Amino acid sequence: MSTQPHPPAPAGRRRDAERTRAEILEVAQREFARHGYAGARVDEMAALMRTTKRMIYYYFGAKEKLYIAVLEKVYSEVRAAESAIDVEHLAPVEAIRTLAELTFDHHDAHPDFIKLVGIENIHQAEHLRKSEVLTNLGAPAAGLISRILEAGRASGDFVTDADAVDVHMMISALCVFRIANQYTFGALFGRDLTAPEHRARHREMTGEAVVAYLTGNGRRTPRD
């Protein structure tokens, strides 16, 4: 945050802006993910921190700005994970399967992110749109898929006419649902979608479904 170089901060410091700020964001992430934007309570967050409510407003100014900061934090983590993915050296079929499975893993490991995205959709992404940082953040992911699709069509492996954004939607749908809808699904079907005994099977399902779709087994009009 501060631009000028400063001496290494003593470990047991009583005052530490970075640390306080980080803790506020961390607690806020949990509370917003757990209760929604309107349902999360600033006072409750304060009670869960080492510092006080005063500091939330000192650093973030308003509940909404804090919420946007949380969104920016979790989205930046996703983007970092995406940029670490390297599948372009793989053959198209294995590249897209691996991409789907890595997406599965990331979503599985970051349920708060999925919940916050769900909450943001309830509010029609009004807060997301207020953030300058978070515009067109999907471009890199779509670009990667686009290159894999081209290679797959060139090699003859892929036959569908879906574009990169369609494929991304499909992968996201399969990876997000089991986290986002786990509670209602559990109540209606008596199955905890996030239980360990289903994880490996669902992971494989995700990769297989995407590959099967792209290679064309489901087509009404077979290609040959």
Next chain:
Amino acid sequence: MSTQPHPPAPAGRRRDAERTRAEILEVAQREFARHGYAGARVDEMAALMRTTKRMIYYYFGAKEKLYIAVLEKVYSEVRAAESAIDVEHLAPVEAIRTLAELTFDHHDAHPDFIKLVGIENIHQAEHLRKSEVLTNLGAPAAGLISRILEAGRASGDFVTDADAVDVHMMISALCVFRIANQYTFGALFGRDLTAPEHRARHREMTGEAVVAYLTGNGRRTPRD
């Protein structure tokens, strides 16, 4: 609601319990879907109705009970739609494809339902679980899929080992995502997933992906 038979109510009646009750539920559905449980305002609902806030409490007793009544209403509509589906006379591949496409259509036509389910998941289905009506409501849908899967395995068309609940999850995932996540997806990828120009393609994608998965094109180890 009332059990004893009563004479046909005059059309221009000034007082009409059924009508008032129905309008409250309708407005509440819209408001809860739009703002979430905590975000929806009882006073705001009242302002949007012909009657007053007093009536909300007269008929439903509390905000939470009203919310649960809304959940019961939309879920019962889904169940009614499901029970109207008749695909068991079709061959397995076409049966599952048609089921997926009809599910797509229903979700496409009832965005409020999907939003309410999303909201309910934020609250970990705590309200859903309070309703006696809404327990194990998934059984009929799972039963139908189960029969289609058995027929498909018997005929040799289906090769995956996913069970009925897995397949239902997959269909739901594909149908729900484009509605539930339309706003954040739109902001990040610049595409409105619900725009008419994508609808037919996504509908076909959904059916094809499910069929392709079940018929085994994506399998790591081909069956022959």
Next chain:
DNA sequence: GGCGTAATGTACGAACTAGTACGTTCTTCA
């Protein structure tokens, strides 16, 4: 060591929100 400022704590207020007390009017049915 002392000064300026960044960081922090306490206590409070204004506005909002779910829910209710109380009174009124319409409808039904004997």
Next chain:
DNA sequence: TGAAGAACGTACTAGTTCGTACATTACGCC
């Protein structure tokens, strides 16, 4: 017709919730 109860409206309250005024303390730098 008239009584009883169902349906409805107004005005209010108690509690909550975001946000802030004001006071204070620690830290870095000269």
